[in-house]
Amino acid sequence: MHPFADxxxxxxxxxxxxxxxxxxxxxxxxxxxxxFDNGALYLRDARGSELRLAAKSQQCVxxxxxxxxxxxxxxxxxxxxxxxxxxxxxxxxxxxxxxxxDVDDDDVAFVRAGAxxxxxxxxxxxxxxxxxxxxxxxxxxxWELESLYDIGLSIASxxxxxxxxxxxxFRMISxxxxxxxxxxxxxxxxxxxxxxxxxxxxxxxxxxxxLSEGKPLTFENGTVVAVPIKGSNDAVIGVLAxxxxxxxxxxxxxxxxxxxxxxxxxxxxVAIALENARLHRQALEKQxxxxxxxxxxxxxxxxxxxxxxxMEGIEIAALSRPARQVGGDYHAFxxxxxxxxxxxxxxxxxxxPAALLVSALHAVIQLLFAEGREIGEIATExxxxxxxxxxxxKFITMIMVSIDPEAETIQFVNAGHNPAYMxxxxxxxxxxxxxxxxxxxxxxxxxxxxxPFPAGSCAVLYSDGITEAEDVAGEEFxxxxxxxxxxxxxxxxxxxxxxxxxxxxDAFVGEAPQKDDQTLVVVRRA
Amino acid sequence: MTEELKVAVDRRGTSGAIxxxxxxxNNVGGEExxxxxxxxxxxxxxxxxxxxxxxxxVNSIGISILIEIIEKMIDKGGRIGFCCLTPVIHKTFQIMGxxxxxxxFTDEDQAVKEMGLAS
Numbered sequence: 001m002h003p004f005a006d007x008x009x010x011x012x013x014x015x016x017x018x019x020x021x022x023x024x025x026x027x028x029x030x031x032x033x034x035x036f037d038n039g040a041l042y043l044r045d046a047r048g049s050e051l052r053l054a055a056k057s058q059q060c061v062x063x064x065x066x067x068x069x070x071x072x073x074x075x076x077x078x079x080x081x082x083x084x085x086x087x088x089x090x091x092x093x094x095x096x097x098x099x100x101x102d103v104d105d106d107d108v109a110f111v112r113a114g115a116x117x118x119x120x121x122x123x124x125x126x127x128x129x130x131x132x133x134x135x136x137x138x139x140x141x142x143w144e145l146e147s148l149y150d151i152g153l154s155i156a157s158x159x160x161x162x163x164x165x166x167x168x169x170f171r172m173i174s175x176x177x178x179x180x181x182x183x184x185x186x187x188x189x190x191x192x193x194x195x196x197x198x199x200x201x202x203x204x205x206x207x208x209x210x211l212s213e214g215k216p217l218t219f220e221n222g223t224v225v226a227v228p229i230k231g232s233n234d235a236v237i238g239v240l241a242x243x244x245x246x247x248x249x250x251x252x253x254x255x256x257x258x259x260x261x262x263x264x265x266x267x268x269x270v271a272i273a274l275e276n277a278r279l280h281r282q283a284l285e286k287q288x289x290x291x292x293x294x295x296x297x298x299x300x301x302x303x304x305x306x307x308x309x310x311m312e313g314i315e316i317a318a319l320s321r322p323a324r325q326v327g328g329d330y331h332a333f334x335x336x337x338x339x340x341x342x343x344x345x346x347x348x349x350x351x352x353p354a355a356l357l358v359s360a361l362h363a364v365i366q367l368l369f370a371e372g373r374e375i376g377e378i379a380t381e382x383x384x385x386x387x388x389x390x391x392x393x394k395f396i397t398m399i400m401v402s403i404d405p406e407a408e409t410i411q412f413v414n415a416g417h418n419p420a421y422m423x424x425x426x427x428x429x430x431x432x433x434x435x436x437x438x439x440x441x442x443x444x445x446x447x448x449x450x451x452p453f454p455a456g457s458c459a460v461l462y463s464d465g466i467t468e469a470e471d472v473a474g475e476e477f478x479x480x481x482x483x484x485x486x487x488x489x490x491x492x493x494x495x496x497x498x499x500x501x502x503x504x505x506d507a508f509v510g511e512a513p514q515k516d517d518q519t520l521v522v523v524r525r526a
Numbered sequence: 527m528t529e530e531l532k533v534a535v536d537r538r539g540t541s542g543a544i545x546x547x548x549x550x551x552n553n554v555g556g557e558e559x560x561x562x563x564x565x566x567x568x569x570x571x572x573x574x575x576x577x578x579x580x581x582x583x584v585n586s587i588g589i590s591i592l593i594e595i596i597e598k599m600i601d602k603g604g605r606i607g608f609c610c611l612t613p614v615i616h617k618t619f620q621i622m623g624x625x626x627x628x629x630x631f632t633d634e635d636q637a638v639k640e641m642g643l644a645s
Binding site: 139140142150167171175176246247250 | 554
């Protein structure tokens with residue numbers, strides 16, 4: 001084979017691996033196929049502009065980086081210096097020498113032709129490398145976008161924060177080439193950050209530093225980065241941290257701008273996942289609470305009288321409007337030995353705690369009436385029971401009246417309740433409180449008071465939800481309006497009195513929301 | 527979870543092997559796999575299966591190294607397969623082009639059968 005063809009064949013064999021790493025083999029091929037016996041090969045780094053020594057013969061003294069003229073930089077001085085030049089750029093320099101004797105033109109021509117072939121090979125290899133690198137980068141960007149898209153889908157399809165946290169952490173590590181990463185969440189009780197998920201160890205001691213400002217922070221020459229996770233109110237609810245970004249050269253480097261941007265995007269995804277989970281948790285809690293309230297409301301509806309009792313010579317009308325699903329107002333009627341007893345009570349508080357106390361009140365009252373006790377004694381026993389079995393801040397205001405048509409009397413016990421009204425012979429009088437509310441002190445005794453209650457008399461019992469009903473401006477209905485209404489309707493039947501009061505309260509309140517339970521009981525002797 | 531990658535080798539006949547990886551395929555982990563894979567290739571292994579059942583994370587440098595291993599095996603006229611990939615890694619391999627030059631199997635049994643790896 002012709003020596004040059006032989007040389008080309010050798011070069012083609014080298015082509016399969018990066019030529020830059022095969023400097024000594026290239027130099028060896030030139031010295032074997034020509035009469036040159038030493039020299040040096042410089043190649044320009046694909047990323048840099050310096051000509052770096054790729055290979056040299058043993059007897060050649062050559063600097064690591066070639067600045068300026070190779071002729072004067074190398075020892076022995078080269079006989080031929082050939083730039084390795086592609087149509088785009090200079091890719092290197094080949095310098096060859098021969099000790100002792102001269103070389104002829106054929107050798108120089110061989111070297112020039114070989115160098116031209118080598119230049120093309122190196123350029124082609126670099127172009128191929130650049131194309132592959134570009135292709136890899138494009139795919140990497142696609143991977144990045146697909147990952148963010150997939151996380152979005154995961155967030156939409158699951159509310160399991162544990163699973164999402166793992167997925168986000170793993171994807172973040174993959175895409176930033178980090179060796180370690182961690183997700184810290186703020187502990188609502190201590191205000192500090194606690195480790196939620198991690199891959200490798202990341203110290204938490206840096207987390208309190210300026211993260212409240214909500215900006216990404218870098219530590220240890222940029223090799224550790226912490227990105228705040230902001231909640232819906234812009235407060236920092238967690239931190240996503242990554243450390244030790246790997247470089248392609250095999251070392252550890254600082255995180256770059258695009259990686260910080262990517263980390264910030266992942267932090268946003270975590271924020272969305274946490275917010276979704278929080279809202280879902282809240283919705284579940286609300287549903288559970290609504291179910292409880294609905295159940296309690298059902299129980300309370302069963303407690304309140306389903307129908308007005310019928311008693312000869314007595315008209316009874318009642319109204320009950322709970323402000324929420326479960327209220328604190330209670331009313332009841334008892335008929336025993338020709339005597340009607342009506343009571344209206346208001347339990348302190350609202351919702352479930354109030355409903356539970358109303359249930360207790362209902363049970364005890366039923367038992368005490370069944371025992372045949374008179375109303376003063378019933379109130380005294382009820383007070384003892386409620387005080388013993390209820391929480392300290394629980395109490396009940398209560399007005400209880402017993403109307404005896406035969407004796408033409410009304411007995412009442414008012415335990416801290418609003419004054420009830422009694423209309424007798426066209427005159428309005430009040431049945432004011434004469435004792436503490438039920439459940440305040442254990443030894444309180446209640447004595448019933450007795451008044452005449454001739455035919456045509458009317459008793460009006462109500463809860464403060466009637467007199468304290470507010471209009472849109474916050475003004476209360478007040479007792480004066482109630483008394484004026486009663487004055488206008490002294491001779492009306494019980495149902496009409498009830499309806500007039502209810503309509504007047506509604507008209508007064510207008511569009512304002514009902515803030516408290518409203519209970520009204522009207523009892524009239526025919 | 528462990529950061530360091532561990533590799534176990536199961537030789538299958540004279541020309542086959544399975545590499546089991548556990549941990550993160552990053553630069554360090556990728557080099558560990560490459561070192562074992564090249565050792566096997568030097569020993570005339572031409573059907574190499576990588577079981578990634580215990581690997582949850584792979585980064586771009588790890589992928590570059592896996593591509594190099596695939597290319598070297600193709601140069602030698604052999605074949606590389608992957609099995610037991612997590613859905614995330616499976617998708618990553620598809621996007622990054624590994625699936626174009628290596629076979630991807632759902633499980634090891636299927637891979638062993640299709641790659642003709644002796645048991």
